[in-house]
Amino acid sequence: MLIEFMKGFTVAGRHLVRYLTGKGSVTFEYPEVRREQPPFFRGRHRLQRYQDGLERCVGCALCAAVCPSEAIYLEARENTPDNRVSAGERYAEIYQIHMLRCIFCGFCEEACPENAIIMGPSYELALYKRTDFIMNKEDMLDSPEKGFGDYHEYDPYISHVTEESDREAMGDPWERTGS
Numbered sequence: 001m002l003i004e005f006m007k008g009f010t011v012a013g014r015h016l017v018r019y020l021t022g023k024g025s026v027t028f029e030y031p032e033v034r035r036e037q038p039p040f041f042r043g044r045h046r047l048q049r050y051q052d053g054l055e056r057c058v059g060c061a062l063c064a065a066v067c068p069s070e071a072i073y074l075e076a077r078e079n080t081p082d083n084r085v086s087a088g089e090r091y092a093e094i095y096q097i098h099m100l101r102c103i104f105c106g107f108c109e110e111a112c113p114e115n116a117i118i119m120g121p122s123y124e125l126a127l128y129k130r131t132d133f134i135m136n137k138e139d140m141l142d143s144p145e146k147g148f149g150d151y152h153e154y155d156p157y158i159s160h161v162t163e164e165s166d167r168e169a170m171g172d173p174w175e176r177t178g179s
């Protein structure tokens with residue numbers, strides 16, 4: 001028992017000396033300071049756009065099909081020349097994720113053929129009402145100004161992707177759709 005106490009005090013003393021000698025602290029002054037997450041961190045979902053503002057999600061529902069928690073619900077609609085929302089034939093008119101069901105497995109982002117959905121670094125997910133845990137498309141969609149998503153900052157599997165190589169692989173969205 002005494003030995004365990006001594007071990008605990010030694011660890012605390014070591015961190016105190018570290019802090020007092022200016023070598024850094026193991027704690028953060030949250031929320032003023034937020035811990036930087038590693039690239040593979042799977043936090044709050046984001047839906048990305050192309051640089052020209054078109055949504056990357058084409059409403060294929062592969063993410064919903066692969067989700068083991070059945071947390072994703074979406075309804076797709078056809079793009080029209082007057083209302084082009086995404087780079088494919090269809091777009092997700094409704095896209096929801098039930099965050100109380102989500103187990104943050106990352107299958108949705110791995111299954112997505114368009115790199116539309118990613119799990120970003122945000123880990124602040126606490127809310128007061130259960131109904132608020134249903135995230136809608138508007139809650140996840142990047143703003144049009146953001147343009148080409150910086151998903152490669154977060155996802156080590158596609159860190160080799162650049163805007164140019166992405167365009168080359170996917171083709172120009174306007175050409176793909178013949179619009």
Ligand code: SF4
Pocket residue numbers: 063066067068069070071072097101102103104105106107108109
């Ligand atoms: S992270 Fe996993 S559980 Fe959560 S929405 Fe994606 S596939 Fe479903």
Ligand code: SF4
Pocket residue numbers: 056057058059060061062063064074092111112113114115116117
């Ligand atoms: S997020 Fe990706 S996988 Fe899910 S519907 Fe959109 S394009 Fe398909």
